[in-house]
Amino acid sequence: EVHLVESGGGLVQPGGSLRLSCAASGFGFSDFWMAWVRQGPGKGLEWVANMKKDGTETYYGDFVQGRFTISRDNALNLLHLQMHSLRADDTAVYFCARGDLWLDSWGQGTLVTVSS
Amino acid sequence: IALTQSPDSLAVSLGERATINCKSSQSILYSSNTKNYLAWYQQKPRQPPKLLIYWASTRESGVPDRFSGSGSGTDFTLTIDSLQAEDVAVYYCQQYYSTPHTFGQGTKLEIK
Numbered sequence: 001e002v003h004l005v006e007s008g009g010g011l012v013q014p015g016g017s018l019r020l021s022c023a024a025s026g027f028g029f030s031d032f033w034m035a036w037v038r039q040g041p042g043k044g045l046e047w048v049a050n051m052k053k054d055g056t057e058t059y060y061g062d063f064v065q066g067r068f069t070i071s072r073d074n075a076l077n078l079l080h081l082q083m084h085s086l087r088a089d090d091t092a093v094y095f096c097a098r099g100d101l102w103l104d105s106w107g108q109g110t111l112v113t114v115s116s
Numbered sequence: 117i118a119l120t121q122s123p124d125s126l127a128v129s130l131g132e133r134a135t136i137n138c139k140s141s142q143s144i145l146y147s148s149n150t151k152n153y154l155a156w157y158q159q160k161p162r163q164p165p166k167l168l169i170y171w172a173s174t175r176e177s178g179v180p181d182r183f184s185g186s187g188s189g190t191d192f193t194l195t196i197d198s199l200q201a202e203d204v205a206v207y208y209c210q211q212y213y214s215t216p217h218t219f220g221q222g223t224k225l226e227i228k
Binding site for chain 2: 035037044045046047050059060061062095097100101102103104106107108109
């Protein structure tokens with residue numbers, strides 16, 4: 001069974017940084033593209049970034065503007081999202097998901113709150 | 117690519133049909149393979165989204181056949197036949213024709 005577990009969320013001040021992680025199990029992690037999707041409080045889904053299975057290609061949402069970096073460690077079955085220059089409107093639940101086109105498995109998400 | 121769903125919310129009686137529309141700002145039909153790069157997701161309260169349909173009309177394994185997707189080019193529809201109580205959720209379309217893989221704003225489905 002596919003299992004994705006996000007961690008690393010929390011309260012951070014505006015302008016701060018945070019690193020999210022996603023631990024994957026139950027499938028061949030290195031065989032799949034992976035993605036991050038976020039959902040602001042009471043809002044819809046927003047695609048953040050994705051990464052090719054070997055880490056050689058990455059794509060980002062327009063709002064990222066160089067502030068976030070997606071990465072992966074295929075030896076440890078981990079996906080990361082390094083976030084810098086965080087703003088109040090980055091407050092959201094961040095989901096880790098599997099897939100390069102459609103997203104067929106999702107974690108439960110980790111909450112990031114940007115506030116002073 | 118922007119996706120616009122309609123309506124924003126709807127209420128349907130149990131056993132009746134629910135129809136949700138998704139309109140893309142440009143065609144997401146890839147001519148070389150004649151596939152529409154669109155997926156549909158269901159999100160119930162306090163849960164992550166669940167994939168229902170991809171390639172606009174292919175049901176994900178395990179999804180009940182009362183869920184169906186249709187459309188091509190820029191206009192797509194998710195149809196839920198014989199609405200069940202457990203279908204109460206927010207439904208999202210997503211295009212994966214080009215990055216960023218944008219989502220529609222969501223349609224909230226309730227029981228009338």
